[in-house]
Amino acid sequence: MKKLIVMLLALLPSVVMAAGGNVHLDAANNDLSDKASLQRGAKTFVNYCFGCHATQYQRYERVATDLDIPLDLMRDNLIFDKNAKVGDLMTNSISKEYAAVSFGAPAPDLTLVARVRGTDWLYTYLRSFYADPSRPFGVNNVIFPSVGMPHVLEELQGVPTKVYETRLVDGEEVQEYVGIKSNGAGELNADEYDEVVRDLVNFLEYSAEPMKLERQRLGLWVMGFIVIFFVLTVLLKKEYWRDVH
Template identity: 55%
Template sequence: MKKLIVALLLAAVPLLGLAAGGGVHLDDADIDVSDQASLQRGAKYFVNYCLSCHSAKFQRYNRMAKDLGLTEDEVKENLMFTTDKIGDTMNIAMSEANAEAWFGTAPPDLSLIARARGVDYIYTYLRGFYVDPARPFGVNNVVFKDVGMPHVMWELQGMQKAVFHEVDGQQVVEKLVPVEGAAGKGKLSPEEFDGAMRDLTAFLSYVAEPIQLERKRIGVWVLLFIGIFFVLAYLLKKEYWKDIH
């Protein structure tokens, strides 16, 4: 029993490291990848605002159509701007050489970004741009210091400015507030923009693991099987050792 407890504690050490890392507050994304309407809206935002620079090269349009409850014709008409073949992956036309010349580095593929960073990180990042004249594109980000990406959704959100406070001699972002005037007002209200970014985050989570709902469904049955097997194995062990104990 003591060895089992020690093994469980050792297994939990990496999780404790993850929980303690980063030091930046992340907002709860609260996504639902089973909500097809949310995923459809997220796909719309992705192809309109992200796909010009960021690919999702592990995701095929026809697979997306099936999983999101869309017909192939609907995908072709509304979500395909860089290719004419429904079986193609979500690639971009911009070459890496041009991307490096324009942005300093090639924008990363976003196929697995939700698994690499987590949905809370993505949700906070998308809503965390603020004005910073020192940066090449005039913006910075609360979770990605000195970000090299422009705020492509500023028309939806409006521009924000950071309110800083000092922690251990360093300036830390306390909160973000809209800038004064028309520039601080986006086409969407703050609540609508948060909902839109939640939809986009849900779509990126789906892209990172399209089979996650099936995995979780199967996982429940696997755990039930293990539970039943444990009971039977324990009773068998008791039967084998009853004369010794």
């Protein structure tokens, strides 16, 4: 028992670091029933993320069918590998060895990242990059310190920087972090960028569990059946025991 407690205490720092400390997470407010949002998210993913991060547990055809994307449109605009077929898994060409040399570690597959990290974490993470000349790619991240990836959406957001406010604490001025602000050089304004990130996170949530809405719909039917069955069981029990007493 003591060994188990020691092991758990040893793992605690790494768990805290992976969670990103005590940084507040903004609500993603995804809507998996919004097909337009999912389509935009798929477009953003293959254009900005897919070069390094695969979603190797889903197929192009399944994505096209679920998101109401015509197969010819999928082939022409969302499949960049000329040798890939619409029924193939969504893998990319970057090798683990090359990724490890370039980024310090292989880029993780993102099929299930929304289930592992959570949508609020992803939404906040993609909006928490800031300029940091000390880092290899010139950026860092508030909730993932010493991040090893570049800010791939920088052309959309612009160059982001940390914003601080001066507050008095026990009579002393203290610089307190309050958020991220772009320099305005990106293609999108702040609200538009947040919407792009929300669409991307929406797509990643779909990727992690394509049957989620169907599962929830079936769950309601199952609960309804259980309620009806329970009522019938109670009535049947009363009928059987009516003349016993």
